[in-house]
Amino acid sequence: MLEQSAVAAEMAISLYVGQETGRLEGLAASSSLDSGNWTSFRIEARRLIDRHPHWLNIIVTDDSRQVFNERLGPEQPIPPVRDLDSVRTVFESGRPAVGNLAPGANGTLGAAFRVPVFRNGLVRYTLVAPAAPTLFSRVLREQKLPAGWTALVVDANGIVAGHSSDAETTVGKPIGTPLADPLPGAGTMTGTVSMPDGTDYRIAVAAAIAPGWRVAVMAPALLVGAPARFGEYAVWGAVASGAVLAVVLIGALLSAATSRRTLDNLSRLHARAVAGDAALARSEAQFRTLAESMPALLFVTNSAGENIYTNPRFQEYCGLRAEDLLGTGWHAVAHPEDRDRAACLWDRAVRSGTIYEAEYRFRRSDGAWRWFLGRAIPQRNDDGNIERWVGTCTDIQAMREAEERLHLLMREVDHRAKNALAVVQSILYLSRADDPATFAEAVEGRINAMARVHSLLSASRWSGVMLGELITRELAAFSTRRRVDIQGPAVALRPEAAQAVALVLHELATNAAKYGALAADGGRLAVTWSLRENPRELTLVWREEGGPALVEPPKGRGFGMVMIEQVVGRQLNGRLDFDWRSIGLCCTMAYPEDCFTVGGVVGAPAEPAPEDANSLPSPGGRSILVVEDEAITALAAVQTLEEAGFTVIGPAARVGEAIDLLRTSLPDAAMLDINLFGSPAYPIAEALKGRGIPFLFCTGYQDLNHVDGIMEDVPVLSKPVAAGKLVRELTKLIADNAASQVGQPAHGADARQT
Missing domain, CATH: 3.30.450.20 (PAS domain)
Known part of the structure; x- marks a missing residue:
């Protein structure tokens, strides 16, 4: 029947809309939306548009304004939301929606698909993708209606959004009367109209994808059998084509449906009459073809x-x-x-x-x-x-699993963050020193050891840390690579043990640098490890030679010694032995099998050897623009730089504030946090690039692989950054820039991402 064809066409349109909103919901899960990293999100949005060229744009809005527009550059002003009521409806309902056909900024007609972006159970943004209506027409054409039949989809404003036979002539044109309330609930309506030439057409209208939208199928009454007519209607004038005829007929039907008399006629004249065996068989076959595919x-x-x-x-x-x-x-x-x-x-x-x-x-x-x-x-x-x-x-199994993974991830992040803060709190409480400077140095060293192992864990997606890489990273902080021998099989520390072992290695390295092999020019350090069975365990040996001679073992037990004993013996359930030889300390540690796995994990990029501070020029009053939105972090950076001899401009906590400072000041270099109160710092970076001012990123993000090509050579320091490293990198940055401007070779090796 004609009615079944209308329902089948409506279902096909609904499936298409479900596919489009499903793609948007996949984009809505992007982690870039969590951090407000719009540069990264722009790349993801562009890839999606490239795969689906009928999408005209991708827009992100909050409940009152646009916050991202893929078609606009980072510094271009973002226009206001065109259909604020529709956006707020998505916020209130928490469900995807389809907007009426409307022209975009460039005048191209599009139907806006909207999906909510949920975070912590609340709608944070609405993701909007205006799409060209061409696919509506394609879906209708794929229904393969019988010869002489026509299908079209009309939005709530009475604008044709898709046509099965002549989309070019009809799409975007009004049918004459909006689809106000022609249907009871979400059902279907059928009827007959008579054209001026006496031809009768049967029409079936089905509720569609959004409030007020309708899908209609029409055919000459002779092809389907018409029990009666609604009446005769004056139309737009001469009807030149079947496509325009379809639009006129739908307008006539819906105009008639707004009057009580016509609704009475519908009830009386269309009493579920059988439309003829041949037409019935065709419609039934169409429905089954759709249902079975x-x-x-x-x-x-x-x-x-x-x-x-x-x-x-x-x-x-x-x-x-x-x-x-x-x-x-x-x-x-x-x-x-x-x-x-x-x-x-x-x-x-x-x-x-x-x-x-x-x-x-x-x-x-x-x-x-x-x-x-x-x-x-x-x-x-x-x-x-x-x-x-x-x-x-x-x-929706995959969607439910993704939601569950996100929930578990958030719980795990919360757990690990609190654990890390608890460890830092304990370090601050237990660390002892005779003066503030020594205390600060000790605490900074231990926190940086935690940060290094955290970066390694993040690079491996928390699957573990290669022991050799962890040792190399820790000893690199003491500039001792030429005096250290590191050997052992491929062993990965489990995430639960990695941070604890990192702190043990840091305490041993600190002791060696102050009192042991690394405190003397001729001293050497060998760190080796091996595996043994029955019981299965990992044996790690720290052996120093050539340092100051040991007359007797240390009499006192400082925080470092106590921590090593507690971590190895109590936390990791291992065994520990200190051999205070006259030629240097030999420390042997044995870790049980639940602390490690044999094999490899994905590692982080190799960290460059620290620059020799004596080879770098003095800051000499050079100025640094500091851009950081965390007040405490900014204050620490300012104090560090001023103590090193730099003049500080700022600190700036917002993008606009930093741009304003650049209009009145010309720093020698700059340090930028990536995320400034939810906004990316890339406009500042572009402004610095344009002025020829060198800069580095100082961020908590593990990697910046999404950065545009023009930013790939910018050094990246991972937070927390040691004070000495920050000073060295900025000093080197200024020296390299000065050398390049006079045509000399750049100072040392290029700074690499850390």
Whole structure:
């Protein structure tokens, strides 16, 4: 029947819309939206647009304004939201939506797909993708309607958004009367109109993808059999083509539907008459073709909500026959914990005639349970009574798993952050020194050891840390590579043990640099490790030679010694032995098998050897622009730089504040935090580049692989940054820039990302 064709076309349009919003929901999960890293997000958005060229733009809004527009550069002003009511509707409902056809900034017509961006259970942004309406027409063409039949989709303003046969002539044009409320609920309506030439057309209209949207299918009455007519209507004038005719007819039908007389005619004249055997067979075949080709599980019920049809995909998934799923047969494959809730929601929808939507688990044929989103809409007759329900079950297992992973990740991040703060708090409390400078040096060294191992863990996605890499990184902080021998098999420390071992290595290295082998020019250090079985354990040996002679073991037990004993023996359940030889300390540690794995993990980029501070020129009053939004971090940076002899400009905490400072000052170099109160610092970086001022990024992000090509040569320091390293890198940056301006070779090796 014509009515079934309209429902089938509406379902096809709804599936297309679901695909488009699904792509946007994937982008909505981007971590760049969490940090406000719009440069990274721009790259992700551009890739998506390149894969789907019918998308005209990607926009991010909060509840009142645009905050990102892919078509605009970082420094271009962002226009206001065009359809603020639609944006706020998404914020309030938390559901995807489709906007009416409207011209974009360049005049191109588009239908805006909108999805909410959830963070911590609340809508933080709306993601908007205006899309050219061409795919609406393509979806309608793919319905392969019989010869002489036409399908079109119309938005809530009465604008044609898609046409099955002549999109170029009709899309974007009004039908004459907006689709106000021509349909009872979410059902369908059919009727007949008569054209001036006497030709009768049958039209079926179905509720569509958004409030006020409609999908209509029309055909000459002679092809489908028409029981009666609505009446005769004056139309726009001479009808030149079937495409325009379709628009005129839909306008006529919907104009008629707004009058009470015509609604009475509809109820009286269209009493569910059979439209002819041939037409009925064609429509039935079209419906089954659509239903059997759908990847989703599709079902049809009678007015009482009892299953009368399931598509082959439904039967294949459940491993049941069609007759097994009739009536309430679906209860047999619903999860026991979800069955009563889903059945209750279904009964409520059937009684009230409202759209049904619920999430529940279905048992697959192999016994596995997967989450589905069930959705059904009622199909009504001309009297407004529900004749049947048509619904789909869409597999959302991957989406649920992604949400669960995100939840677990947030819990783990919270756990690790609090643990790290607890360790720092303990370090501050337990560290002892006779003067503030020594105290600060000790605390800074221990915190930097934690930061180094954290970077290694982040690079491996918290799968572990290669022991050799950890030792190399820790000893590099003491500029001792030429006097150190590091050897051992490929062993990775588990994440739970990596930080503890890093602190032990730091204490040993600090002691060696102050009192042992690394305190003398001829001293040497060998760090080796091996594996043994029965019991399976990792043996690590720290052996010093050539340092100041040891007359006797140390009499006191400082914080470093106590911490090593507690970490190795108590926390990691290992064994520890100190051999205070006259030629140097030999410390042997044995770690049990739950502290390590044999093999490798993904490592972080190699860290460059520290620059010899004596080879760098003095700061000599050079000026540094400091851009950092964390007040305490900014104060520490300012104090460090001023104590080193620099003049500080700033600090600036916002992008605009830093740009204003650059208009009145010309620093010799700059240090930039990447994220400034939710906004990326790249406009500042571009301004510095344009003025020829060298700069470095100082950030907590592990990597900046998304940075544009013009920024790839910019040094990156990972927070927390040791005071000495910050001074060295900025001094080197100024020296290299000065050398390059006079045509001399740059000072030393290029600064690399750390």
